Amino acid sequence: MKTSWMIVSLLSVVVLAVVASTWSLRAEPPRVVTVPPKLAAKIPRPSDKNGYVTSETCKSCHANEHATWHASYHRTMTRPATPENVLGRFDGTEIDSRGLKYRVFREGDEFWVEMPDPEIMMYTVQGGKRIEPSVYLVKRNAESPVERLDLRDIPRVKRHVIMTTGSHHYQTYWVEGDAKFGRLIQTLPLVYLIKDDRWIPRQDAFMVPPDSPPFITQWNHHCIRCHSTGGNPNLVASDGGKPTAADHVFETEAAELGIACEACHGPGEKHVQMQLDLKNGVTETSSELDRQIVNPAKLDHRRSSQVCGQCHGVFVMNDDEARRYASHGSSFRPGDDLAATRYYIRYPNESSPPERKADLQRNQTFFRERWWDDGTILAGGREYTAIMETKCFQHGTMSCLSCHQLHNPDPVDQVKAEMRTNLACTQCHDQPQYTSQVSNHTHHAETSSGSECLNCHMPYTSYGLLGGIRSHQIAIPNIGASRTHGTPNACNLCHLDKTLDWTQRALTEWYQVEPQSLSPDQKSISAALLWALQGHAAQRIIVAWHMGWDPAKEASGEAWIPIFLQQLLSDPYGIVRYVAFDSLRKSSGNEQLEFDFLTQPADNQAQLQAIRTKVQQDGEAQAELPPSLLGDQRGRLDQAKFDELLLFRDDRPVTIKE
Template sequence: MQRNLVKNAEKLPSRLAKRLGWGVMALAIVVAVLFGLVHGKGSQTRQAKRATLQALTPTQVRTNGYTTSASCRACHPSQYASWHNSYHRTMTQLAGPHSVMGRFDGTEVESGGLLYRVYQTNGQYWATMPDPEILMKAVETGRRVNDHTYQIRTNGVLSMLDLRTVPRVDKRVVMTTGSHHYQTYWVEGSVRNPTNQINEAKYGNLLQTLPLVYLPKEQQWIPRENAFMMAPSSKRMISQWNHHCIKCHSTDGNPGLTGSGTFDTRTAELGISCEACHGPAAGHAEHYRSPLARYADQFSDAPAAKVVNPAKLDHRRSSQVCGQCHGVYIYQDEKAGNEFARSGPAYRPGDDIHDIRYYIQHPGPAPTPVRQEELEKNRKFFRERWWDDGTILAGGREFTAMRVSACYTKGTMSCLSCHSIHHSDPVDQLKPEMRGNAACVECHAEPEYTTAIERHTFHKPDSTGSNCLNCHMPHTTYALLGAIRNHQIQSPSAKRSIRHGVPNACNLCHLDQTLDWTQQQLAKRYGHEPLPLSAEQRSTSAALLWLLKGHAAQRAITAWHAGWQPAREVSGGDWLAPHLARLLDDPYGVVRHIAKESLRKQPGFGGFEFDFLADAPERARLAKRAIAQWSEQPGKASGETLLIDSDRRLMKTAIEALLKERDDRPFTIKE
């Protein structure tokens, strides 16, 4: 049964505070002491160069029954090999030639007035940067005045801190996160002893972020803020691995928060290893070291001893194994949150995760009065994770999305119905046999979904319009500088677009069509009830309305689809370039990046050069250049719905009117 967030007068903000309270408490203790120690002049020495990576990073220990993936290899070589080839394994690694993708070649990166330099010395990776401990104090506890000025309180006195004046220090890069779409880095958290000028681990093995991200495809360093959907007015992304990333990017990660506010952080293994999904396996490995046990097991149908196989759990428990990371949750109570902070996770694969955590769901488009109250009191929290109708928006929350899908609630679909960490493509972990419609027709085997699919889809059987996923799992979730498939399985709906602004599957493929056209098709074919439309919803392409006057998430999702091959083939690609060009000067870096990538897929723009981090005048210049380049191309599509007149000229007055109505609400997505 759905449990109300306000049950027993307990409001979401207080519950969120309880969930995060240990992290806030740790930060409060650390930064309060820290600010009195490090706000001094001078540069650090590099005594830490002699320290090993192991001494500077979370301790990897075999406790709580964990034994590490190395113990699995001998008996399970095939499964080990496919896991070893996955991006789950390389999610968190010690920094070294085998793991670091970024070019530490002396490159300097400017981020909001702050300068960072990345380099190598003696085979180690280093960064010269503003002291991260001072930035932590300012960002976590101060009030943002502008991008580089924060109001802070020191010993009860308010003052202004210009982050550009923060002393620069050299920090060793000791750990990496990510190895696919992009990679970010963590530096040692030691601080300078003002007496002997030696780096000391005042706060245990606390790791601070190097607030840069490396894009391997572009071979480009970017500020971390430009890798995520976050409002330009947001605080800087300054975080610590020990209480933020450890929950999902390590196996049995224990923050190890002590009473004095230091960290004795430990993990069974960095990255997402075998035991993250199969549970502690020391007992299992010990049991099967006996030849007799191995022989007896050959003649038994019983599950393997002392370990969990998610594939043999019911669909709910097996999905919870993935949901321990891919969901929106808070701890059931303050005690559970504090226990995690001090001792690590209590959940083990195979347990009922709901005993420990409460997984939050959006109140939906028609909430009860109580849930409407929740929504109103926590509008920001929900909008950072869901579309306004309750459809999931933030990537990495697939369990949360699937849990409200009928295939899960009324059927037995699980994450493992389609995905496997073993013997699958590391890009999406899809089972080879589950691409296309195969996953759906396992249950939906009626002729209208199989041999006579055209009766259901009204598209040719071999077309992208007859791909179940394109209609029922469209790319309306934002993550990783792009759009990914939404795991909240539902049917296309013009109603959600009209009332809540959620881009629908039809218009994300038929980019040249209006909402009126979509509504008519759904009414004619599936009996949907039509709703009143505005004049522009009847006359202008829905995609252009989202691109030009939509909020940041609508602009990002639609811009991505402008580069999606099925949409370009259906809609024609020779009219999209000038509209994408408008987004090259968007206030959100991620929107500019997506627009750039999609623009390069338009006819004649394959080699168009654009740096999405360029300053505003340069971005505006290149946007105009792109529009001019398009104007000179022959054979362009035209039509009022495309905002291109019969002479194939842009309808500038109409375009400018839409741009003036752009929804510029601050928009952040919590991936």
């Protein structure tokens, strides 16, 4: 696996090498980089290689399927930056990103930004040594002396915004790279929050440590893999010879931007030709027709799910595929076995072979960025990796298409009708204890959220896109994982006011779960509060999200929740502050509160104090806290115990690779 990781990173290393000897630190005003006049000349060039024909060709026969795809967020995953596709306000606003200035504006139907030179940023952040928040040690080339570079001194340039990514929760943007590197596409390290109508630095939209460097990447070698159809970085030699670090350029191409028809059905050229032949009187058998295009619904449950898993999983390319990818793109086609081209990484368990356990020991950071410490998937967007571990997939025939329908009038989650209900499970598990007698199984009222299969077996313990996501690692509530590893469990994420001991006693009584020893705090204090006050950032953000989740508020009571959410507004992670404030605004009477999650708590005392005062007044009037919620003998918050728990907060650096 180590070899593959090294090869996959080769593209970015090569880009750094070619940029190294070309940049200058001389001060100069914003300048326009010479580029072709049309947007089409700057985005990945259309490619008809490998039999792709594009969604427009599919539309001529499959109008309804095309219409439902066209309304989906898959289509808008990556688009050209035209007025129809750009959601952000390019109105001359200047955004400050830790001292780096970005001014976004519009010229007619074109979108532009004044920004620090992205090639110098790329070389410095990805190739230099960071010694201070904005200061790096860099070398222009192998023979040059080491120089000290402050990112704030990088010359500013004017760059054309050429592509967008996202259209549901937020949207981010891509700018043209310097033309001498071919079609190099650089990130604009900002995110536009759609619901909030606000620009923020890109690193503040993700779970990364507060002192993380700017989020700098290139679309050509990273995002192209899943945000385009038939994408090919197409790393070629600028002089026609063999590419080297000194002379290569990107001539990046894609059959289509976004996730289009052929990403799931495979290249359509042979299918189209056969249909034309049929119209011209050439007869073909139905089996011959089926072989020319892939319908995931007709594949077995494993190959069908692998169509989704080509993007929604944790993997590295195998060595042969990694070598091929830079100049030819992926060789995987829908219907293929993913294992032929990729090493799918699974969290080791007790029965795993020694080499997999060794992978975990050698790459602990890699695993912690994607899994909870018990092996439950943490990062959103990795659902195929999750279902690979479920018995329904391993021993049954459950697939992604058991619940999801890609050609769905509702683009949100693309879930089939009624698959948000118990039918998702009872379509297979149709015994009376799960259907007509469900309360006997759940020990909750039949119509309550506690009798909804998904809430117990697919809780929102994955994180991504600014919130909780249902875990696709279907399992039963596990007190052991919470006790030993701190992985939040379904029971305590709904019953936020209850202790781990309360949950254990219920599971022991109802399902004869073997009891385990618990710490004094686990016996006496709400598990959710322990995660919120003493937990690491992933635990804190999951609890913060659940404090705004209606089923949890119904089960736990709502009046006490703002008392603890206001503490999370002082969290060192901006994204935790964002999610906590979003939940706080969902509580009654707090809809109009104002809070800037980007401002460091030490510099935001006025807003924090105003919120603290209101929350405390409301809480004293409405909530009498039990001991499990740190209530003293009068039912008021035991501030000393609160402060003691907070003192032992787990401040390990946390990154989630969603």
